[in-house]
Amino acid sequence: MFQGNQIKTAALLGLLSGLLVLGGYWATGNQQGALIGLLFAAMGSFGSWFYSDKVALAAYQAQPIDRNQAPELYDLVADLTNKADLPMPKVCVVPTQTPNAFATGRDPEHAAVAVTQGIMQILNKEELAGVIAHELTHIKNRDTLTQAVAGTLGGAVTFLGKMLTFGALYGPVSRDDRQGGNPIGMLILVIVAPIAATLIQMAISRTREFSADRGAAEITQQPLALASALQKLESVGRQVPMNGNPAFEPLLIINPFAAGGLESLFRTHPPTEARVSQLQELAKQQRNLAST
Template sequence: MNTMRTAMLLAFMTALFMGVGYLIGGRGGMMIAFMLAAAANLFSYWNSGNMVLRMYDAQEVDAQSAPEFYGLVEKLAANANLPMPRVYVINNPQPNAFATGRNPENAAVAASTGLLNALSYEEVSGVMAHELAHVQYRDTLTMTITATLAGAISMLGNFAFLLGGNRNNNNNPLGIVGVLAAMIVAPFAAMLVQMAISRTREYSADRRGAEICGNPLWLASALAKIAGAAERIPNTAAERNPATAHMFIINPLSGERMDSLFSTHPNTANRIAALEQMAQERQTHSTPQSQADTAVRKTRSVPQTGWGRGDSQPPKGPWS
């Protein structure tokens, strides 16, 4: 299903690219756009993950530079039976996180310093488990390709404005109408694709992430905190790259731009309600003995110290 969805996405984005090229330069423009789309698809498959990480100046960490955070991701990856992804930290005060990479063998997860400083160990566990669920479902390929192509389509629309606005342009079969369509309709259609994909994948990643970390309420609590903070704390890097907003666990855009009028994520309250319902179902179907066993496992596996909570010292790493 995920492979078919990715193929359909690539086909739609390629057709949209070609359509914009036709509106700008007729058949010749359509063929040029087709070649550009093919090159963009190939480039996105191999390089989009690293490109997104560079957009946010993400710094890779390991067991020596960020032992607690790296160890947490390592434990969650083992729970999910996944290869260990590369782990990154983004120096940004807004709490947020995302995953990227073309497949589980080449995946990366990234968390902001704001996330590590504001959330407890359990809540960070829920967030990173959610991101690993995206890796397991191979959503990361869809997300990174969508971000790259949506940005490219927007750039092509700007190109149409600069070079296609001449009413007497014989290469443009629809004149100014075609230019306006390339400027407005194509980027809007690309945004709708991002919205549709993001809304459907978030619920499944929430559920799987709750299974990986072992407690749906950890992720529910994290979502509430991240959503509240994202409204107050701007993410300037995301504002500069709005085509990547759908990759984050919570929409990082502040609403100051037109891009933020249409949310790329489901309603946070609905996501929290679904996780709370999942927790109730798990409790109903658990026996008293299994609940006790689970509590023991949590006590043994979760450190009593978090990130800057209580009297505990924050872990050493690039965010300290």
């Protein structure tokens, strides 16, 4: 399943980049537009790679801590990091009562795990360990970078559409007395492309969450503890929403606002029920292996 999710993620990121390149071409009707789209994709990916940790931490006002400030939390992260065979990440606390957590960073050597004050108050040690192991799996799988790149490319699709449309409407008239590029291309960029980019970004996010849950179960060997944590986070999170830039919602371990029908396509996370069901199945598999 892990390899399948990796292939799916790579394919979805390729679709996002291709949307930028094709959108630029359709909007201008020439190779220059395609090069503009390619340039946006490259610049966005590099910017996300280099600044992903700083931007996400700043968005939620996460404060770095050392062991003296929160020894139990710091030691728990250190123990799980050792089990996951990762370098020790920065440990941060977000000053909010909303129970949530996230990981960020361009690679395992430049990573951070952030938990809110609220999550430490409602979860027991085993449940918090499951959440932290989930975030460490994101770091190990480089999901933090993947989400940052996906978010940047998605935003670039929208921005490029607006920029090229403005230029097409108010730019110089072409030799055949037509302004701008292909009107169908402009329509795709202005209306269809941003929606498609958002759908792709959300699909990437949902795929990575399932993989991170499985990774957490392997690290802690307690999948039911994470299942219990997810249920608590969804229940309490509905009452105390998380404030921050919506662009970084895919980084959070859970988005408590459920959606059904067509709206489910725009979910940043899989349904909690589906995640809990997967974790229960993993617990059953562990029991069967232990009994053989």
